Amino acid sequence: xxxxxxxxxxxxxxxxxxxxxxxxxxxxxxxxxxxxxxxxxxxxxxxxxxxxxxxxxxxxxxxxxxxxxxxxxxxxxxxxxxxxxxxxxxxxxxxxxxxxxxxxxxxxxxxxxxxxxxxxxxxxxxxxxxxxxxxxxxxxxxxxxxxxxxxxxxxxxxxxxxxxxxxxxxxxxxxxxxxxxxxxxxxxxxxxxxxxxxxxxxxxxxxxxxxxxxxxxxxxxxxxxxxxxxxxxxxxxxxxxxxxxxxxxxxxxxxxxxxxxxxxxxxxxxxxxxxxxxxxxxxxxxxxxxxxxxxxxxxxxxxxxxxxxxxxxxxxxxxxxxxxxxxxxxxxxxxxxxxxxxxxxxxxxxxxxxxxxxxxxxxxxxxxxxxxxxxxxxxxxxxxxxxxxxxxxxxxxxxxxxxxxxxxxxxxxxxxxxxxxxxxxxxxxxxxxxxxxxxxxxxxxxxxxxxxxxxxxxxxxxxxxxxxxxxxxxxxxxxxxxxxxxxxxxxxxxxxxxxxxxxxxxxxxxxxxxxxxxx
Amino acid sequence: xxxxxxxxxxxxxxxxxxxxxxxxxxxxxxxxxxxxxxxxxxxxxxxxxxxxxxxxxxxxxxxxxxxxxxxxxx
Numbered sequence: 001x002x003x004x005x006x007x008x009x010x011x012x013x014x015x016x017x018x019x020x021x022x023x024x025x026x027x028x029x030x031x032x033x034x035x036x037x038x039x040x041x042x043x044x045x046x047x048x049x050x051x052x053x054x055x056x057x058x059x060x061x062x063x064x065x066x067x068x069x070x071x072x073x074x075x076x077x078x079x080x081x082x083x084x085x086x087x088x089x090x091x092x093x094x095x096x097x098x099x100x101x102x103x104x105x106x107x108x109x110x111x112x113x114x115x116x117x118x119x120x121x122x123x124x125x126x127x128x129x130x131x132x133x134x135x136x137x138x139x140x141x142x143x144x145x146x147x148x149x150x151x152x153x154x155x156x157x158x159x160x161x162x163x164x165x166x167x168x169x170x171x172x173x174x175x176x177x178x179x180x181x182x183x184x185x186x187x188x189x190x191x192x193x194x195x196x197x198x199x200x201x202x203x204x205x206x207x208x209x210x211x212x213x214x215x216x217x218x219x220x221x222x223x224x225x226x227x228x229x230x231x232x233x234x235x236x237x238x239x240x241x242x243x244x245x246x247x248x249x250x251x252x253x254x255x256x257x258x259x260x261x262x263x264x265x266x267x268x269x270x271x272x273x274x275x276x277x278x279x280x281x282x283x284x285x286x287x288x289x290x291x292x293x294x295x296x297x298x299x300x301x302x303x304x305x306x307x308x309x310x311x312x313x314x315x316x317x318x319x320x321x322x323x324x325x326x327x328x329x330x331x332x333x334x335x336x337x338x339x340x341x342x343x344x345x346x347x348x349x350x351x352x353x354x355x356x357x358x359x360x361x362x363x364x365x366x367x368x369x370x371x372x373x374x375x376x377x378x379x380x381x382x383x384x385x386x387x388x389x390x391x392x393x394x395x396x397x398x399x400x401x402x403x404x405x406x407x408x409x410x411x412x413x414x415x416x417x418x419x420x421x422x423x424x425x426x427x428x429x430x431x432x433x434x435x436x437x438x439x440x441x442x443x444x445x446x447x448x449x450x451x452x453x454x455x456x457x458x459x460x461x462x463x464x465x466x467x468x469x470x471x472x473x474x475x476x477x478x479x480x481x482x483x484x485x486x487x488x489x490x491x492x493x494x495x496x497x498x499x500x501x502x503x504x505x506x507x508x509x510x511x512x513x514x515x516x517x518x519x
Numbered sequence: 520x521x522x523x524x525x526x527x528x529x530x531x532x533x534x535x536x537x538x539x540x541x542x543x544x545x546x547x548x549x550x551x552x553x554x555x556x557x558x559x560x561x562x563x564x565x566x567x568x569x570x571x572x573x574x575x576x577x578x579x580x581x582x583x584x585x586x587x588x589x590x591x592x593x
Contacts, residue, residue: 081530081531081532081533081534082532082533082534082537082573083532083534083575084534084573086575108531136532137532137534141534141537142533142537206534206538206572206573209538209565209566209567209569209572210565210566210567210572211567211572211573
């Protein structure tokens with residue numbers, strides 16, 4: 001590309017952006033109250049176990065609230081290409097549109113382009129509630145680009161929450177700026193608190209104009225991460241800690257990490273499976289380091305569950321992800337397409353959408369609560385697992401054959417507990433490879449007793465039944481939460497009457513295949 | 520005078536650009552390049568060349584042997 005022409009394009013963007021800011025400023029001036037991200041309607045759906053100040057912060061953040069991720073979308077803008085360290089599970093050179101893992105992006109943006117992209121997405125996707133900067137390098141290794149982007153967006157779209165995800169090395173230097181810019185969610189990736197473990201994960205760091213390796217690097221990194229976490233929580237900034245589970249290296253150790261971050265005020269811990277395939281060209285991928293199985297991951301998450309909130313609905317998204325967590329739409333918003341878009345950022349319609357969503361969420365929560373209250377007298381140790389096909393909005397609204405993922409829940413007399421999302425390949429691909437793909441879907445949800453769908457074809461239905469998985473379609477397009485509890489009640493009745501025998505099912509083949517994007 | 524970037528290995532991440540004390544590094548067609556006239560090998564600034572230390576790809580920022588080494592007194 002001719003650098004001069006490129007420069008001219010950017011100047012053009014800046015002009016567009018100024019125009020948009022102008023329009024929005026007029027909107028804001030018309031008496032609409034704009035308090036960042038908080039909806040006007042009441043939060044009757046508030047989670048009872050969270051203080052209301054925290055609930056206000058998380059209720060529309062799809063990553064911080066499992067329940068919110070059905071209704072709200074996030075986007076990442078890839079304005080931060082540089083990184084200040086090397087991780088053995090990361091290789092940023094590789095990019096493929098089908099590749100979904102952190103650190104990957106198809107295009108880098110300058111802050112002005114990032115703003116335009118944010119406004120374009122916000123106009124097209126009313127669910128958008130959060131703008132995150134997560135790379136593809138480390139946002140805080142590119143502080144100017146990162147903070148400039150946040151400043152532009154905060155001004156133009158004050159209803160969008162800002163969040164960033166960092167390795168923590170540079171974090172203590174930027175905490176005051178983070179607080180000043182009202183960035184109220186920060187994620188730190190902490191894979192160890194013991195440098196002996198750290199040296200197996202991080203070959204080097206670049207810190208204060210010097211490269212450090214081995215034990216020394218891991219010591220500095222760990223000190224900076226924990227210091228940064230403490231500084232953020234002292235200032236009331238909500239912190240999530242991400243940890244990559246690497247079997248044989250830090251798996252057992254993550255229980256200690258969990259305690260350390262909990263004691264320093266982290267709000268949520270997200271333990272994710274290592275993504276490692278030789279074709280990614282990462283050190284772990286090339287050395288044959290395996291990722292965990294679903295069982296290992298769930299067992300570790302359960303071991304930490306008593307200590308603090310665990311995130312189980314993470315999709316390990318790209319640095320340029322757009323949309324609801326399970327439905328990436330980044331391909332619709334390339335620079336080229338955005339430049340051609342006529343962006344009309346409509347603040348009122350976005351607020352109206354949120355009011356509607358909050359009303360819907362309250363109704364869903366009330367319905368689930370009502371269903372649950374009728375279970376109050378029941379005592380049973382039976383905990384069936386179910387997989388749900390959903391496109392979002394908290395509804396059972398996806399066709400079995402179109403589902404890109406299933407959300408897996410464990411049901412008990414105390415309610416529905418999310419275990420995670422299992423990604424799968426498209427089953428309906430015009431007949432191509434159907435046989436194999438149906439088989440692999442069944443393996444993916446093989447630990448489930450039932451699958452909830454809006455619709456399903458005859459052949460998959462009979463194959464699922466053959467595999468011992470009940471197909472539940474009588475709750476099509478109904479609320480997920482309420483429907484699962486209603487089904488659970490009838491399941492318990494059937495087991496009690498002897499009509500059905502409850503069996504412990506085998507292991508799920510786990511999202512590894514899709515997450516690793518191997519084969 | 521002497522560091523250069525092997526552009527076929529450059530990921531275009533810009534880490535070196537931000538660290539260079541001489542503002543000798545800039546983007547060229549998606550990857551980065553060092554202006555040999557401005558490079559001082561970081562002598563007098565830092566203990567190690569910053570582009571080499573910050574670069575995520577080993578052996579990508581290397582001494583350009585076709586040019587004479589930088590002399591601090593020059």
